[in-house]
Amino acid sequence: MGWTFRSYVTGAIALCLAGPLSVTVFAQEAISGAGQDSSPRSAASTISIPALTPVEIAIDAPLGSKLSKTGELFSFHLAKPIILDGIEVIPAGTTGQGEVIHAKKGGGGGAPGELVLAARYLQVGDRQLRLRSLKLEAIGLDNMGTVVGLNAVAAGTIPLAGMIGLFINGGEKNLAKGTILPAKTAEAFAIEMPAPAGKAEQPITLESTAGNGAASQGRGN
Amino acid sequence: MKKSTVRMLSAAIAVATIPAAASSVMAADKAPVVIPPPPAGKGQIVFYRTGTIMGAAMGCAVNENGQKISSLGAGRYFLLVTEPGRHEYTVKSEAKDVLALQVEADETQYAMCKIKMGIMAGRPDLRPSTEADFVKSSTDRLVDAEDMGPGPGALRPEEVAAAVAAMKAKG
Known part of the structure; x- marks a missing residue:
């Protein structure tokens, strides 16, 4: 086995490993991104009682x-x-x-x-x-x-x-x-209302479908 | 029971019921009293006294902080415009009676003076009332201007007329 053959094998292994790794990184970014997107929706809203x-x-x-x-x-x-x-x-x-x-x-x-x-x-x-x-x-x-x-x-x-x-x-x-x-x-009385729990969790569930199907099914059922 | 006693009892009951019957007949003929709303941010109390025979000759002057706001003769009423908050009103003759009310901004409340039985003379009794009771009492005569004061707040007849006119103009 020459140096070139070892290089091919190493390259192939690296490619095989790189695929799942990149998917994992993408999935993590997607979830964390979903968390950032949901922050305005999960923020407390103010309601005024007249x-x-x-x-x-x-x-x-x-x-x-x-x-x-x-x-x-x-x-x-x-x-x-x-x-x-x-x-x-x-x-x-x-x-x-x-x-x-x-x-x-x-x-x-x-x-x-x-x-x-x-x-x-x-x-x-x-x-x-x-x-x-x-x-x-x-x-x-x-x-x-x-x-x-x-x-x-x-x-x-x-x-x-x-x-x-x-x-x-x-x-x-x-x-x-x-x-x-x-x-x-x-x-008049302004009161801060926390966002309903279901709404805050929903974006994460939808975005995480790509990376974690079991979790989304669990929530869906 | 002797016949004469029965006759006297019947006569007494008849005499006692005449004023009630007469007032209901009169109420049907008269136009209802219009109470204007208080000025914005102020509260208002309608003090009234029914026109019963019991203690009709007695006065029922309403006071606050020792100052007379207005007299209140039988069958008369007056409007007191005042600041929101707790207020104490007194009426006095043989005995003193006190009524405290919580006046609310932009609202009208009602208070009634009744003369109750006393040992030597009748005693005025000032109590909380309602709009429905005021209407039912068919009290329709404003207290005369000269019987009001020196305490502030009682609307003179011309002020009441102006407030009613303003209310009607607003629709």
Whole structure:
């Protein structure tokens, strides 16, 4: 075997080896390239929740005209997620805080109990989304009409019986734990949304088909 | 039960129900009260008092921070334009009553004064209310300008008329 023959054999072996190696390098470039292409798509997008977006909150503990005190804070959670264009922006269960603006128990003369609440904010990560416009029927059962009727009857029969009206209380306003109340967002609130996991992985799957068929099949199934 | 007692009871019940019947008949004839929206960025409260016989002669002046905003006679209402936030309003006669409200920008809220039974005299009771209850009460007379103030915020009748006209012009 002369030098030239050894050269041919070495060259042939080198060519055989070079083929798969170059394919491997191409495949690696394709995957890493796919990773670069997917980066803008997998980047977080910003969604802005407009001011006055309706929300529904559920209170975490009972509240009432007799039970609650003016000025005390109460906790609640989001009863339904905030969804914009079909995307869940803030999930149900997100906690928040409100304030008892006014609580007065039912009084003599049939006066009903009164309860005025305000939703203050939702805690979204380390930020607070301010809320407003919490609505509820703010008074309990009004018995003042009963007292007036009783007085009218008493006036025609036993005038002193009218004094009974002083001891007739109005109904209390009570809200059970879990009561759902409507409110609104008080401000526009920008929130960063991570790209959906499926979309970030998809480009890699498609590009890697050339170099790794088993992997793509695995994902496809 | 004696016949005379039954007759007296019937008469008393009839007397007690006359105002309610009369007010519903009158409500059908009257045009509904138009409440204009508050100026942009401000909140608004409609204070009203039903026109019942109970305590009709008594006043129900609404105060904030010790200053009278407006008197509130039986069957009358007034509009208070104010800054958003928590506000405390008081009414006082034999006893004092306080109502705190959360005023929201660009929204109208309602508060009602009712005179409830007291030992020597009736006691005003200021409570949160709703637009539906205001409409149902058929309260349709604005408080006169001279019964308003010195506290700020109560819209004078001409200011209410101008706001309603502006609202109608906007469509």
